Each structure stands twice: as C-alpha cells, then as structure tokens.
Amino acid sequence: MKKTVSIVGGSGYAGGEFLRLALGHPYLEVGQVTSRRYLGDPVSLIHPNLRGRTNLKFSDPAALEPCDVLVLSMPHGVAAKEFDKYKDKAPIILDLSADFRLKNLELYRKYYGEEHPRPDLLGQWVYGNPELHREALKSANYIACCGCNATAILLGLYPLLREGVLAPKPIFATVIISTSAAGAEPSLASHHPERAGSIRAYKPTGHRHTAEVLENLPGKPELYLTAVATDRVRGILMTAQTFLQDGWSERDVWQAYRTVYGSEPFIRMVKVRKGIHRYPDPNVVEGTNYCDIGFELEEDTGRLVVISAIDNLVKGTAGHALQSLNIRMGWEETAGLEFTGLHP
Amino acid sequence: MKKTVSIVGGSGYAGGEFLRLALGHPYLEVGQVTSRRYLGDPVSLIHPNLRGRTNLKFSDPAALEPCDVLVLSMPHGVAAKEFDKYKDKAPIILDLSADFRLKNLELYRKYYGEEHPRPDLLGQWVYGNPELHREALKSANYIACCGCNATAILLGLYPLLREGVLAPKPIFATVIISTSAAGAEPSLASHHPERAGSIRAYKPTGHRHTAEVLENLPGKPELYLTAVATDRVRGILMTAQTFLQDGWSERDVWQAYRTVYGSEPFIRMVKVRKGIHRYPDPNVVEGTNYCDIGFELEEDTGRLVVISAIDNLVKGTAGHALQSLNIRMGWEETAGLEFTGLHP
Amino acid sequence: MKKTVSIVGGSGYAGGEFLRLALGHPYLEVGQVTSRRYLGDPVSLIHPNLRGRTNLKFSDPAALEPCDVLVLSMPHGVAAKEFDKYKDKAPIILDLSADFRLKNLELYRKYYGEEHPRPDLLGQWVYGNPELHREALKSANYIACCGCNATAILLGLYPLLREGVLAPKPIFATVIISTSAAGAEPSLASHHPERAGSIRAYKPTGHRHTAEVLENLPGKPELYLTAVATDRVRGILMTAQTFLQDGWSERDVWQAYRTVYGSEPFIRMVKVRKGIHRYPDPNVVEGTNYCDIGFELEEDTGRLVVISAIDNLVKGTAGHALQSLNIRMGWEETAGLEFTGLHP
Amino acid sequence: MKKTVSIVGGSGYAGGEFLRLALGHPYLEVGQVTSRRYLGDPVSLIHPNLRGRTNLKFSDPAALEPCDVLVLSMPHGVAAKEFDKYKDKAPIILDLSADFRLKNLELYRKYYGEEHPRPDLLGQWVYGNPELHREALKSANYIACCGCNATAILLGLYPLLREGVLAPKPIFATVIISTSAAGAEPSLASHHPERAGSIRAYKPTGHRHTAEVLENLPGKPELYLTAVATDRVRGILMTAQTFLQDGWSERDVWQAYRTVYGSEPFIRMVKVRKGIHRYPDPNVVEGTNYCDIGFELEEDTGRLVVISAIDNLVKGTAGHALQSLNIRMGWEETAGLEFTGLHP
Structure with missing residues (x-):
C-alpha cells in the first residue's frame, strides 16, 4: 500500500522537485502540497512540467492533514520556529532547510549569525546524507537533509x-x-x-x-x-x-x-x-x-x-531526501530516482 | 518476456536517445548498439549520461545479430541504400531517418534533390506519427519515424x-x-x-x-x-x-x-x-x-x-519512435516515456 | 564646443545605453542623469561597465537643470503626461518611449488601449528613424525614437x-x-x-x-x-x-x-x-x-x-537616437557609434 | 603619420581581435592579414563583425611585405620555429603565442614538455604585461604578449x-x-x-x-x-x-x-x-x-x-598587446582601447 507524503512549501524549487519525484515514485502518493501565495492554484501553474501529471492544487498550510511522511521546504529558520505546528502531522518528517542539520551550536552561531531557536530539538534529527549515515537513516524519524x-x-x-x-x-x-x-x-x-x-x-x-x-x-x-x-x-x-x-x-x-x-x-x-x-x-x-x-x-x-x-536540486536536495526516505522505509534505495540524464 | 532491440548507428544523438529510452523500458532489452568509429568503446564514452547504467560497448554493424526490433539511425540515404543488409535481422524495423517517410516520389525529388534510391520499398512503410497514424501502426512492421x-x-x-x-x-x-x-x-x-x-x-x-x-x-x-x-x-x-x-x-x-x-x-x-x-x-x-x-x-x-x-530528440525522434513501437507491440503507450521534465 | 545632454530615467536599460554612448561621444558631455530610486548613487552602481569612466551620480529629476539636449527615458505614458515639466529644459528633446511616435490617434487607441493623453503635442514630433526620415530629422527639435x-x-x-x-x-x-x-x-x-x-x-x-x-x-x-x-x-x-x-x-x-x-x-x-x-x-x-x-x-x-x-538597445533604441541627434546637430552621423562588435 | 601593422595568422581569434582593435586605432593602419586557409577571402567572411569596416582580404604569409609593426598570431611553437622568416619584415614584432614568454628554460621544459626550439632568441623579448613591465616595454622591439x-x-x-x-x-x-x-x-x-x-x-x-x-x-x-x-x-x-x-x-x-x-x-x-x-x-x-x-x-x-x-581576448591577449604597442610607440596608452563594455 502506498504511503502518503505531503509537502509544506511546494511552490519553491526544492519542494517542487520533491513533488516531481514523489509523483513518479512507486510507493508514494502525494497528499497535500501547500503554498500560501498560490493557494487554490493548480501546482502546474508554478511547475509547468507537471501539466497532465497531476490535478493537485496548492492547499493552505493551516489546513494540513495527517499523512505518513511530511516534507518541510520552508525559508531558513521557519521549520525550527514552527516545528510544533507540524510535529504531530506525520510520524516521519524530512526537512529540506538547514534548520536541523547541525549538532554543534557554536558552529550554528558562527555561520548563521544567531542563536539556534530550538536547540532542544537537534538531538532527534539525523543528517540526511545516505552515503555517510545510511545506518542511522534506517530508523530515523526526523531527517535533516544535507545542503547542496x-x-x-x-x-x-x-x-x-x-x-x-x-x-x-x-x-x-x-x-x-x-x-x-x-x-x-x-x-x-x-x-x-x-x-x-x-x-x-x-x-x-x-x-x-x-x-x-x-x-x-x-x-x-x-x-x-x-x-x-x-x-x-x-x-x-x-x-x-x-x-x-x-x-x-x-x-x-x-x-x-x-x-x-x-x-x-x-x-x-x-x-x-x-x-x-x-x-x-x-x-x-x-x-x-x-x-x-x-x-x-x-x-x-x-x-x-x-x-x-x-x-x-536532486542529489543536492530533493533526490537525496527521497533516497533517505527510501532507506528509512526499507524500499529499494533507487525507487523514483531512476532518471539517467540527457545527452546532449 | 522482454524483446531485444538493437540500434544501428548508436553514437549519434538520435540513436543515443533511443538507447537511453530503451534502457529504461520495462519490456525491452538492448542487444547491440553499433558504431564503426567507436567500435569496442563503452557506449558511455560517448553518452556519459549512461555511466553506471549499462556496460554495453559499441559493436560492428557488420556483426549485427538477429533481434526482435531493429532501429536504424544512420545518415541521410544510408538506410535506403543498405536496407537489404538489415531487412532480415528483425521482423520489426524502425528507421529514424527521412529515407522512407514519403510516398510521393515527386515531393522526394523536389525536396531532396535526387531520385529516391529504393522507391520499391516505400509502400511497406508506415509514417511513424502516433497521433495521426495509430491504427496503421498497430500492425506496422516497418515504421518510418516522423521528422522533428x-x-x-x-x-x-x-x-x-x-x-x-x-x-x-x-x-x-x-x-x-x-x-x-x-x-x-x-x-x-x-x-x-x-x-x-x-x-x-x-x-x-x-x-x-x-x-x-x-x-x-x-x-x-x-x-x-x-x-x-x-x-x-x-x-x-x-x-x-x-x-x-x-x-x-x-x-x-x-x-x-x-x-x-x-x-x-x-x-x-x-x-x-x-x-x-x-x-x-x-x-x-x-x-x-x-x-x-x-x-x-x-x-x-x-x-x-x-x-x-x-x-x-524525444517527441521529435526517439520518443515517438518508442511510442510507435509501444503501439505496435500492444504495450502501454507510455511505457518507458514517463519522464515529466524539470522545473526550473 | 561640446553640447550638454541630460538623461531623465538613467537607471533603466535604454537610458543607461544612451549614457554609455554619450560618454564616448566627441561633441557631447553629460550633464545630469536622473533616477528617483538611486538618487545620489554613482551611475556605475547600476551600470558597472561605466566604472572608471565617469564619477556621475544619479540626480533628482525635480532638480533638472537646463541643458542643450534632453533625453527622456521613462515608462510608457510618463513622458506625455509630464511633458510640460521638461519642455523648457532644453531646445532639443529626444523621447525613447512610444509616447510620441504615432500621428494616427486611432492606431494609438487600438494598440495602446487608451486615449492618447496629449494629442495636441503629436504634430511637433518627428519619428526618429534616420533611414526613413533623415531630412525631417535635420531640423527636428522633438524626436520620438523608433521602437526596437x-x-x-x-x-x-x-x-x-x-x-x-x-x-x-x-x-x-x-x-x-x-x-x-x-x-x-x-x-x-x-x-x-x-x-x-x-x-x-x-x-x-x-x-x-x-x-x-x-x-x-x-x-x-x-x-x-x-x-x-x-x-x-x-x-x-x-x-x-x-x-x-x-x-x-x-x-x-x-x-x-x-x-x-x-x-x-x-x-x-x-x-x-x-x-x-x-x-x-x-x-x-x-x-x-x-x-x-x-x-x-x-x-x-x-x-x-x-x-x-x-x-x-543600440540600433533599436539609444544608438539610433544618437544617430538622429547627430543628424540634427550636423555632426558626422557615425560620431560615438563606431563600435564594430565582437567575434567571437 | 600612421604606422602600418600586419598580422600573421589573422583568421584565428587572437589575430582577429587584434585586427578589430587595429582598425579602430587612430595611429595604425592595417597592411596585410594572412591566412593560408582563407587566402583571398574577405576577412569579414571569418570575422563578420568587420563587415562594412574593411575590404581587406586574407593574404599569403609567404607574400608578406615590410611593415612598421608585425603581429604574430600562430599556433604554439610556430613563431619560434619560423622566426627567421619574419624578423626582417618589421622593426617591431609582437608575438601573441607563448613561444617567447619565458626566460627560464627549465620552466619551459617542465610545462611545455619539450626543449625550447630557439633559446638563443629569448633574451631579446620583453614580457608584454604593461602593468608589470611598462618601463621595459618603452624600448622593446620584441614583445612576447602575456597569456590570458x-x-x-x-x-x-x-x-x-x-x-x-x-x-x-x-x-x-x-x-x-x-x-x-x-x-x-x-x-x-x-x-x-x-x-x-x-x-x-x-x-x-x-x-x-x-x-x-x-x-x-x-x-x-x-x-x-x-x-x-x-x-x-x-x-x-x-x-x-x-x-x-x-x-x-x-x-x-x-x-x-x-x-x-x-x-x-x-x-x-x-x-x-x-x-x-x-x-x-x-x-x-x-x-x-x-x-x-x-x-x-x-x-x-x-x-x-x-x-x-x-x-x-582583449586584456588577456590582443588588448594588452595593443596597450604594450601604445607604450612602445609613445602613444596615449588607451588609444584604440576605449570601448567601455555593455550593460546589460
């Protein structure tokens, strides 16, 4: 049976790329894709490559329903600040931002120029780089996807x-x-x-x-x-x-x-x-x-x-996020990621 | 059971694109891919997108073995002139060149500036445009793929x-x-x-x-x-x-x-x-x-x-060739053609 | 003796291009270049090609001083609506917009979807296309430069x-x-x-x-x-x-x-x-x-x-404007327009 | 009075760029531009930017006449090997290749993988980088232009x-x-x-x-x-x-x-x-x-x-070559190099 994935922030490039990959995945079906700005518009208005592939419309993040997997794709800092809104929506959450990637608070302070808003959460996240952290990903419920x-x-x-x-x-x-x-x-x-x-x-x-x-x-x-x-x-x-x-x-x-x-x-x-x-x-x-x-x-x-x-946007963001999810779910690691690229 | 497809002229862009699509097709397996110039080289030397997808090497067109489907991807005029070499290699032949597209010999003369070398063959070919000729394609053994x-x-x-x-x-x-x-x-x-x-x-x-x-x-x-x-x-x-x-x-x-x-x-x-x-x-x-x-x-x-x-190279050449083949074989018409494009 | 040219709307591409050409012109010197948004900034902040060529800063259009030649480079409709502000600033005025190009009010209505705001002014303008209207340009004080x-x-x-x-x-x-x-x-x-x-x-x-x-x-x-x-x-x-x-x-x-x-x-x-x-x-x-x-x-x-x-931006806008001005002033028609392009 | 400059190897990009600059230079006139391959063709056949700027045709390098300045723009190694052919054609010679740039024969051997064909000539050349070697360039008759x-x-x-x-x-x-x-x-x-x-x-x-x-x-x-x-x-x-x-x-x-x-x-x-x-x-x-x-x-x-x-091709090759020549001749250093670039 397919698992439902919803995407918070689906009008951006990272969220849109995860959406594209999820639509072609054998074990996923897409629940909601949220966007405040494009609320009610077909996702293909923004992502014209998806014409004819889906009739999904952007929905309100405030009306997010429970799902099996939640993908957060929001501007810097938002996922951490609003995490309590989302944490009960799904047992497995992937964040595409940098909010939960670091354990070292000093490095965060130095490179992001501010205190981390939710240091209490950091321990629960696994850094989503399949080649370096495959074992940990197998049981990770919170995956902080690696920067591009x-x-x-x-x-x-x-x-x-x-x-x-x-x-x-x-x-x-x-x-x-x-x-x-x-x-x-x-x-x-x-x-x-x-x-x-x-x-x-x-x-x-x-x-x-x-x-x-x-x-x-x-x-x-x-x-x-x-x-x-x-x-x-x-x-x-x-x-x-x-x-x-x-x-x-x-x-x-x-x-x-x-x-x-x-x-x-x-x-x-x-x-x-x-x-x-x-x-x-x-x-x-x-x-x-x-x-x-x-x-x-x-x-x-x-x-x-x-x-x-x-x-x-693929191996640097949405693709390795999906690869990490495949690992977490026990699916073939390449599921939904078969595209081989073009020449010329 | 999978059908074997071989490609004559696989180092060019049309042949390479058919190869890419065939490698991802659920009911096809690639037999030989010929190239005189790159004989013995891995196909990925020329088509680097195929690294890790196949270990195929370019083979000699003179050593072509029988297969289920043969795709000809040669320079203008060669398929017609050399057709007798290839016609017994496979029961179904697709030609990606313009050699067999026209029935009207006068149009051929006018636009190609020469007499057609094998007018006797033209009657056997179906013009490979699925939207216009789907019915005819269902039983076509010779498919002359539409120009881009x-x-x-x-x-x-x-x-x-x-x-x-x-x-x-x-x-x-x-x-x-x-x-x-x-x-x-x-x-x-x-x-x-x-x-x-x-x-x-x-x-x-x-x-x-x-x-x-x-x-x-x-x-x-x-x-x-x-x-x-x-x-x-x-x-x-x-x-x-x-x-x-x-x-x-x-x-x-x-x-x-x-x-x-x-x-x-x-x-x-x-x-x-x-x-x-x-x-x-x-x-x-x-x-x-x-x-x-x-x-x-x-x-x-x-x-x-x-x-x-x-x-x-896809809908204009190798893609509609594969779509035509899917029609001919009774497979789902979209098999191997699911890629939805990128944004941005 | 050099003539002074000022440009109203110099942060845009058309105005910036006229500025570039004027800075290299043997008989022109640039007076003011206006921009409300970039008031006080060096023009090279916006047009980095002009680094080291000029120390001009963007000035306030409200503080425009009299000059010999005034070039208007404003959004559609503004030159016509604000013409009375500018008409006494210079004896010769070139407008790079479409505001004064047409004599035929019906064509204006049809293609611009509105009534022309100042039909009374249109008779005074010469259409700034040197090849078609060279004779008229020789004595034109108001030149409406041809669209690209x-x-x-x-x-x-x-x-x-x-x-x-x-x-x-x-x-x-x-x-x-x-x-x-x-x-x-x-x-x-x-x-x-x-x-x-x-x-x-x-x-x-x-x-x-x-x-x-x-x-x-x-x-x-x-x-x-x-x-x-x-x-x-x-x-x-x-x-x-x-x-x-x-x-x-x-x-x-x-x-x-x-x-x-x-x-x-x-x-x-x-x-x-x-x-x-x-x-x-x-x-x-x-x-x-x-x-x-x-x-x-x-x-x-x-x-x-x-x-x-x-x-x-050159022959389609600022270049033929300068060519028209050269004609009007009796200068060599190619003055300031000698650049021959690059290969490759 | 203008000085005559001829270019050996004028169909390439470096030679063509020097030609473009020389045609717009106030004190230079172009004598011959050689190309074996395009002998007799207008230079604008290869450099279409020069249409209407010159009627020069490519001439035979074997028929090179004496001139004031000779610019050599040939493939690696040719200028050194054929230098005796050219040395009497002009009192001032600029070479755009790497042949005469180095004094250190060991560096030449290491980076070019061969012995220098004419080490005897190297002492006569000044490295053509105006910012580093302006004084030496003032009296240089042989200028080895700096690599890009x-x-x-x-x-x-x-x-x-x-x-x-x-x-x-x-x-x-x-x-x-x-x-x-x-x-x-x-x-x-x-x-x-x-x-x-x-x-x-x-x-x-x-x-x-x-x-x-x-x-x-x-x-x-x-x-x-x-x-x-x-x-x-x-x-x-x-x-x-x-x-x-x-x-x-x-x-x-x-x-x-x-x-x-x-x-x-x-x-x-x-x-x-x-x-x-x-x-x-x-x-x-x-x-x-x-x-x-x-x-x-x-x-x-x-x-x-x-x-x-x-x-x-300009500051990296033909432009600094011309700047070096301007220094050598005592002309304004910027002569013929006034183009200020485009934005956008």
Whole structure:
C-alpha cells in the first residue's frame, strides 16, 4: 500500500522537485502540497512540467492533514520556529532547510549569525546524507537533509579523509553553483538581463554550508570554501585542492573511493582516459540523483584536485531526501530516482 | 518476456536517445548498439549520461545479430541504400531517418534533390506519427519515424485542418530549432564560440521536412516553412500564422483540438490565463515525450497563431519512435516515456 | 564646443545605453542623469561597465537643470503626461518611449488601449528613424525614437515596399527578441531560473509596435506581427515572409535595397554565399548600431523571406537616437557609434 | 603619420581581435592579414563583425611585405620555429603565442614538455604585461604578449606579493575560463551540443600558464593553478585563495593595490558594498581592456580571496598587446582601447 507524503512549501524549487519525484515514485502518493501565495492554484501553474501529471492544487498550510511522511521546504529558520505546528502531522518528517542539520551550536552561531531557536530539538534529527549515515537513516524519524554544496564537498572528500589518504594540510574547496540555488523569489540579482552570462563570486568566504561540512568530515580538517555562481540553472561543480600523504599514489586514492563507495547506487567514479568527458560535469548529471566524482594528481607536488558534480536540486536536495526516505522505509534505495540524464 | 532491440548507428544523438529510452523500458532489452568509429568503446564514452547504467560497448554493424526490433539511425540515404543488409535481422524495423517517410516520389525529388534510391520499398512503410497514424501502426512492421520539425508542425495543425477550422489561406510556419538537430559531427558552424548566442536563419526556404508535412496534412494546405536556429541544445518552438474561417471563434479551435486529441497521452493543451507559462515552451518539455500546444486568436483580423513545443530528440525522434513501437507491440503507450521534465 | 545632454530615467536599460554612448561621444558631455530610486548613487552602481569612466551620480529629476539636449527615458505614458515639466529644459528633446511616435490617434487607441493623453503635442514630433526620415530629422527639435522591433521590421521591409518589389499580399513578420526588451524591473517572468533557456511566445498577436510599423511603411501593407522571446540578453532577429511581384527576381530585390540604402552608414547588406555567416544574426551586431539585412527567395513559389538583425538597445533604441541627434546637430552621423562588435 | 601593422595568422581569434582593435586605432593602419586557409577571402567572411569596416582580404604569409609593426598570431611553437622568416619584415614584432614568454628554460621544459626550439632568441623579448613591465616595454622591439590566464593571475596577485601583504603560504588559484580560449578550430570538445551548459575541469593541474606566472611574480611564491571551463565564449574569472600576514588587515590590502596600481588606466578596483555588482565579473569587462580586481578577507582565519576578471581576448591577449604597442610607440596608452563594455 502506498504511503502518503505531503509537502509544506511546494511552490519553491526544492519542494517542487520533491513533488516531481514523489509523483513518479512507486510507493508514494502525494497528499497535500501547500503554498500560501498560490493557494487554490493548480501546482502546474508554478511547475509547468507537471501539466497532465497531476490535478493537485496548492492547499493552505493551516489546513494540513495527517499523512505518513511530511516534507518541510520552508525559508531558513521557519521549520525550527514552527516545528510544533507540524510535529504531530506525520510520524516521519524530512526537512529540506538547514534548520536541523547541525549538532554543534557554536558552529550554528558562527555561520548563521544567531542563536539556534530550538536547540532542544537537534538531538532527534539525523543528517540526511545516505552515503555517510545510511545506518542511522534506517530508523530515523526526523531527517535533516544535507545542503547542496555540502553534499558535493562531503561526497568528494569523505572517503579520502576516512581512509587517511590526505596529508594534514588545508583543503581549499571551490563550488561553482547555479542560479536555482538562490530560490524562486525574483530579485535584481536574479533578473535575467543582469544574471545571464555572469560569473559571480557569490560567497568568497563565510558560506554557511561550511558548518555542516566541518561537522561531518572525519578528522577535523582545515577546510576553506569559496562559492562562485555561473548562470547554469542547476548544478554544482566542486573542485577541492589539497595534498596527498607523502609516498601515497593515485592507486591509493582510487582504493579509498572503492573501499568506501564500492556499492553505492548513486556514486559514479569518473575514470576515463579518452574522449571529451574525462571529469565530472554538472551537465551530465542534470535531473539525476548521481554524484560523479573524479580527481587528478599533480605528480611532482603531491597536489590532489578532487572534482565532483551533482544536480543541486536532486542529489543536492530533493533526490537525496527521497533516497533517505527510501532507506528509512526499507524500499529499494533507487525507487523514483531512476532518471539517467540527457545527452546532449 | 522482454524483446531485444538493437540500434544501428548508436553514437549519434538520435540513436543515443533511443538507447537511453530503451534502457529504461520495462519490456525491452538492448542487444547491440553499433558504431564503426567507436567500435569496442563503452557506449558511455560517448553518452556519459549512461555511466553506471549499462556496460554495453559499441559493436560492428557488420556483426549485427538477429533481434526482435531493429532501429536504424544512420545518415541521410544510408538506410535506403543498405536496407537489404538489415531487412532480415528483425521482423520489426524502425528507421529514424527521412529515407522512407514519403510516398510521393515527386515531393522526394523536389525536396531532396535526387531520385529516391529504393522507391520499391516505400509502400511497406508506415509514417511513424502516433497521433495521426495509430491504427496503421498497430500492425506496422516497418515504421518510418516522423521528422522533428514535421512533428511540431503536424501536431499543431492537424486537428485544425481535419476539423475544417482554418480558412483556405496560406499557412506560414516558423520553427525555432536547436543545435542538436544538426547531429553529432563537429563543424565550424557548430563550433561553440561561433554558435553560442547565435540566432541563425537556418533554412529560410526549402526545408526538407516541408515534404512530409504536406503529405500528411489533410486538405492539401498551402504551407510555407522557415527554420531559424537558436543556441538551445534541444527543443523546437513552432509558430504557425494563418486565418480562421469567417465566423468561427476560439471555442471552435479548442473544440477541434479536443475532438482530435481528447485522450492522447502525450499532447498537452496549454490554456492558462495567468502566471508566466501561458504558451508552450521547449524548456518545459525538455527530455519528455510531450507536445505542448496552444494558440492565440487576433480577434479583429481572424489571424490565428498556433504554437507548439517539443523536444526534437524525444517527441521529435526517439520518443515517438518508442511510442510507435509501444503501439505496435500492444504495450502501454507510455511505457518507458514517463519522464515529466524539470522545473526550473 | 561640446553640447550638454541630460538623461531623465538613467537607471533603466535604454537610458543607461544612451549614457554609455554619450560618454564616448566627441561633441557631447553629460550633464545630469536622473533616477528617483538611486538618487545620489554613482551611475556605475547600476551600470558597472561605466566604472572608471565617469564619477556621475544619479540626480533628482525635480532638480533638472537646463541643458542643450534632453533625453527622456521613462515608462510608457510618463513622458506625455509630464511633458510640460521638461519642455523648457532644453531646445532639443529626444523621447525613447512610444509616447510620441504615432500621428494616427486611432492606431494609438487600438494598440495602446487608451486615449492618447496629449494629442495636441503629436504634430511637433518627428519619428526618429534616420533611414526613413533623415531630412525631417535635420531640423527636428522633438524626436520620438523608433521602437526596437519596429526598427528591425521597417529597415527590413521599407525599400521593398517603396520600390514596389512586393506583391499585394499579406506580410507575416516574426521578431525573435531578447530579455532586455522587458526592462530593468525584476519579475517572476524575468527570474533567471525561469527565463534561462526559455523560448516564449511573448506577443503572438497585438504587439504595440505594429502601429508604428503600419504608420511608416509605404503602401499600407497588410502586416501581421508575432513576437517570440529567447533568452539572449540583447538583440532582435526579424524574419518576414511575403511574396515577390510576379516575374520579379532576386536581382530586383538587391536593386531595391541598393537604391534606397546605397550610402547608409549603418545598414549592411548580407550577401555571402559561403562560410557560416550567410544571414543576419543578432550575435554579430551586438553592441553596435548596425542593422544587417539579408533575404532568401523561394524560386518556385515567389515567397521572399527577409531577415534583419539589430541590437535592440543600440540600433533599436539609444544608438539610433544618437544617430538622429547627430543628424540634427550636423555632426558626422557615425560620431560615438563606431563600435564594430565582437567575434567571437 | 600612421604606422602600418600586419598580422600573421589573422583568421584565428587572437589575430582577429587584434585586427578589430587595429582598425579602430587612430595611429595604425592595417597592411596585410594572412591566412593560408582563407587566402583571398574577405576577412569579414571569418570575422563578420568587420563587415562594412574593411575590404581587406586574407593574404599569403609567404607574400608578406615590410611593415612598421608585425603581429604574430600562430599556433604554439610556430613563431619560434619560423622566426627567421619574419624578423626582417618589421622593426617591431609582437608575438601573441607563448613561444617567447619565458626566460627560464627549465620552466619551459617542465610545462611545455619539450626543449625550447630557439633559446638563443629569448633574451631579446620583453614580457608584454604593461602593468608589470611598462618601463621595459618603452624600448622593446620584441614583445612576447602575456597569456590570458597569466594576466588574470598576475594582475590580481602582483601588488600583494610586491608589497609583502601575503603570508609565506601556498596560493591556490582557480581560473574559470571560456570557450574561445581553445581557439577557432572545431573539435568534438567544442561541438555546441556537447559544450553548451558544460562546466569542465579543463586543466586541474599542469596548466602551462603556471610557468609565466611563476617567472613574473615577486618572491617566488608556491602557487597552484586549477583551470575550469564554463560555456561563456569570452572571459576569465580568477579566484586565488591564500593568507594575509599575521596582524595585517583589509586596509593593507587596499593600500598595496593603490600603491602599485594608483594610476593604471585599465585596472579598476571593485570596492562596492551595495547593489549586485560587488565583485569582478567577466560579463562586465567583455570586449574591454579592463581588469577588474576585488577581494574578500575572512576575518577569523586570515584567508584572503582575491578575485579578478578580464576578457581573455582583449586584456588577456590582443588588448594588452595593443596597450604594450601604445607604450612602445609613445602613444596615449588607451588609444584604440576605449570601448567601455555593455550593460546589460
């Protein structure tokens, strides 16, 4: 029997993406999708890709009915502040915001510039990154889904740190992000004539996702993050520059990835020596739940450049949320996430 | 039990797209995918979206084995000239080229500038447009898949001509096409620095798809076609300008579409009066088998502007080929074609 | 001695473009640039291309001082309604809006859906299209600059109609426009994730520029206009489909253009039979005051497809305004308009 | 009296860009532009922006006549190998390739993987970076123009190293480059459907421009370079991550730039605290000779992120070549380089 999932905040990009995936999922049926602004409008008015796929209309969050799974997709801070409104609506709750991702209150304070509004709740949430926390997710009722940039960084670096491949030196990560990351609300910064063609230093320093990366990487590395935005609509390309342990080689790097990701259904190691697709590229994973990972070693210096690519709205948000839910429910982990992407 | 499909010419965009769809189809399994140039290479070397989905390697077309369904995806003229090589390989053959689309040899001569190499074969082929020829497709063993621009034009205009809504005046169709339409072979015209940002009059007159449109539209309309290319990778936006019968109204236009397309699974009429998605847009149907159709009537002149949008590689090529095959095999018509597209 | 030009409404795209051109003009110096919203901010805050070129700050339109030339660049209707405020500020006034373009009040009513607020003023204005109205511009004190789409259509068709090359049949014009045409104000329609990649039927019927085209084309042709928007930031590609007089040929078309445009400094006839740049392309004229024009004749039907390309903000707005001003002042017509565009 | 400049290799992007600039230069006239492949064709066949600006045709490099200034724009290695052919054609020679940029033969060997073919010539060349080598350029007869990525890196970092602002720690530079950087020759990698939308790790390690950066930065810093390519046609965005000296502040960084670049005509420091243009962006400098530079300091770690943006074909190639020539000839340094860029 299908389980009912409802989405609070379904007119945004993250909520809309979860809705798209849920509509194609074999064991889910969508209950309500809320939006105050578009109350009563068909969801396809905002998400035109869903024309002909559903007759759902946006409903009032105040009229939310009980369901099996509740997905919260609200602006920063709202889920935490309004959690008591939602906690009895469903036994399993996924939050797509950053509100419940951190355990470390000091990191929260530093990167979010405020006190956490509900520190009492944090202990109940599991960080929703399937590759790092699969076991904990199997019984998690509250899942705080991993941030998009954090996903690209964590998946690229985790095996190297866990397996001890890296020298104890700083890691410099650069994420090249896209315009959907800033959400569905128009602004001068997102106005097409201003944004098209632009390559913007978005957060040279101080990016908030740094906090969850630091909390989840083993070995407490010294990690620096710079975020630059191109005008792709979706996608993240992460490059991380750091150094290999002295005496270690390319083989050891492959070995670390193989050890940790051997059977991961959504990690693809890119190890191609000919053709034009030798490194991960967000173009290739658009619309999919894949994270493609590759690297290059500079022999004479030991510098390692790790490269990962994801779709920020799928593997970076709604896709890994659904993957986490599949794990929680005991369904095939790939259910509803089969889309393989387009070429060209 | 699954049926085996093999693809001759699988390194190009049309063949690659059929391969992608076939890999996700519930009743198909892929036998061979041929490519002379990439013989022995994994198909994912060329189609990186298929990494992790298949271990298939390109095989030699000369070593093609018997299969249940054969898809030919070769350059213009080759399928006709080499048909005898392939005809015994499978009981059902789909050709994605223009070689077998026309019955009218004079139209072929006019638009292709040469004599048809195998006029004797033409009678055996059914034109692969599911909406126009579903009945014939149910028993077709040879399916000549409809051209991409022809699909956008035919689907936009067919109901209006069949139902007699249009005045007996010329129809001016403009197709705005994309760069994948020119195929996978690099050239100066497709060199990124030259092509990016460009809006090119591609075929102001004399476009070859005119022939199949004329052959398949009822009532022998006077139809003119201009093709302009933007730098989208996929997609066609068709606008057709013509005139309504005197005294007929917007209601009659809707009625014609409803009558003809009432239960079509891949036609979506776009009739939205608010929001930003009021007309068909190739962006919305990218990767899908949908054809979105809308129109606007200029009240004081009776001018009707019909607008349709498709993905040239899916609904314009590999998708309607698969839809035709589903019809032929008696499978659900939407099998393997469920992807609903992305927003944003 | 230099003449002072001030710009009312300098934070928008049209005003900003006139500002850019004026800063590089040998005989102009910029007095004031007004903006209520950005009062006191450097103009380079909004127009970052002007960093290091000028220290001008936006000033209050209420504090406008007398100048030699005043350029009005305000939202629709404002110039007409507030004209009395501005008329004594300068002996020569250019308006970039549509307010004073039409003489025919009925056309205004039909296309703008309201009565003209100041019909008494219309007689004093000259339509600012240098190629059509050069003589009148030489003594014009009030110049109503031609609309961008109107420029592309008029320049493409005017010689053919004046020289009688076209059959008395309808003309179907399609303009493919860009996102800067909608102005500098953000909206959901212009939000980058929604707009990027989109090809939108913008005005299938009823486009307002139809009025000024009809008023300025000789011979009162039956002309229909459809506007489609791609996601280029600048540029217009116009295609017009119509028919040649019986018995006339390609030579006659070239002859008409030569006769009318023989020595025009900003018209370039594109007559190339090899290479990849055989037709006008907005990419090629970006940033320039050129209008590139070409055509193709369909021999067997007599259909003529005329193609023109301009930059909507230069030749379509600020550039031809400056060209008109150069004519009015007796300066070289190309002064300040020498930029030749980029390749690639 | 004007000086004659001829260009060897004028059908490529660098040579074509120098041609465009030279045609608009007050003291230059263009003699010959050579191309073996397009011999006899108008230069506007390849560079359509030059339609109507020049009637020059491509000439045979073997028929090169003496001129005042010769610009060599040939594939890697050719200028060095064929230098004896050209050295007597003009008293002043500029080379746009990398052939004569390095003095250090070991760096050449390491980064170019071969012995330099003409080490005897290297001593005669001045590295053509006006901001670093203006004095030497005043009397240089042989100018080896700075590489595009090297320009972005050198201009961003040079003042900080010269003024001792940086801690003695590694510098990690990432250049986000564009598709024109790979030149005018089509390939599968540059085929539009493959390239559009792509974000490619182009040279994660081992980029050749590293050599000239190392040779020209003071203090022999430990510098690492990663190059990533987006699908912009022109432009480079450089970000460099490193650390400030302990106890030094943002003021010191500004002071270093002011000291070194105080009166530079083409350096613009971007120090804006409001609006949407707070950091350098290649979009803003497209077509111009500007290098925009900004930075952000992470207070708690001392990490400094330096950001610079240039147009790779102007400030990165042909523009700084012309700027160098202006210096050499004693002309105004900005002559022919006045274009200020477009917004939007």
